[in-house]
Amino acid sequence: MTSLKIGTVAKQAGVGIETIRYYEREGLIPSPPRRESGYREFPPSVVKRIKFIRHAKELGFSLAEIQELLSLRVDPDATQLQVREKTQAKIDEIEVKIHALERMKSTLHSLLDACQGDGPASVCPILDALD
Amino acid sequence: MTSLKIGTVAKQAGVGIETIRYYEREGLIPSPPRRESGYREFPPSVVKRIKFIRHAKELGFSLAEIQELLSLRVDPDATQLQVREKTQAKIDEIEVKIHALERMKSTLHSLLDACQGDGPASVCPILDALD
DNA sequence: ATAAACTCCGTACCCCACTACAGAGTCAAG
DNA sequence: CTTGACTCTGTAGTGGGGTACGGAGTTTAT
Secondary structure: OOOEOHHHHHHHHOOOHHHHHHHHHOOOOOOOOEOOOOOEOEOOHHHHHHHHHHHHHHOOOOHHHHHHHHHOOOOOOOEHHHHHHHHHHHHHHHHHHHHHHHHHHHHHHHHHHHOOOOOEHHHOOOOHHHO | OOOEOHHHHHHHHOOOHHHHHHHHHOOOOOOOOEOOOOOEOEOOHHHHHHHHHHHHHHOOOOHHHHHHHHHOOOOOOOEHHHHHHHHHHHHHHHHHHHHHHHHHHHHHHHHHHHOOOOOEHHHOOOOHHHO
8 A cells, every 4th residue: 555545644744634635725735646435545755745845834935935946846848947047046045044044143153152151141242243 | 313213114124114013012123212292213223123033034933933032132030041041042943944954955956967958847857856 | 384294003904824613424443 | 334533625713924994193395
């Protein structure tokens, strides 16, 4: 049995059943085949896909943006050139995010360094650098 | 005149007026003093603060998390030790995000490398690696 | 001194991304 | 073959994060 029922997928991916149906409606995962009864029969690969979606969400991508990421590979009308351009654009977006996070991180490190005593925090300097 | 009216702040920070009032209600920016008329008089520093909030949002932090980031410096009951611990926790969170973004980036790079022709995209391999 | 632009508050509404029913049918273990 | 868990569709509700009025008062440029 190489197909999963929705509840199993939900458990493995760590989301609720309703979320899966929602992602299907929104086109973030392909509509799986159904058995006679109407039950969905998911390929095991959908679990990874859902996990990817969750990861990307954590990183501040909207579902629409995640759509774009996912569709990089499947649009049959796109030329390879177009795919490459879109991919590069996504890479650029990601790099911007990484840099912003690194700036944020180093700001927090300054706070850490500047705050080495054990007195009240009001004495603790910095973090005006947060700007 | 070292104080700004809400419309000016909005323009400089690149958000709507309503958003500023909303952030004030939610405690993300301090309530500014008012003139007789009730008009808010913002210190120019609020612009940076709002920009910081927007940046952090882009990176997938919720307003509640941003609160925590911002409050690292101002809780007068916290000891320096507590501030350091919270700060370290935020740094850890940020590092997790950075790593996830870097994985995503290198996945996209593989796609780029694997997709060097100019035929239809359906021929373009990979991106099952997106998992 | 007056019109245009701005601000106030409160309330209501919006979009996104779920989440929770309700009522009916299906499946699998004992 | 029953019973309890699972799934179906559809619709409605929720929480986060704003956004949009409406009606009234304030500022400011001319």
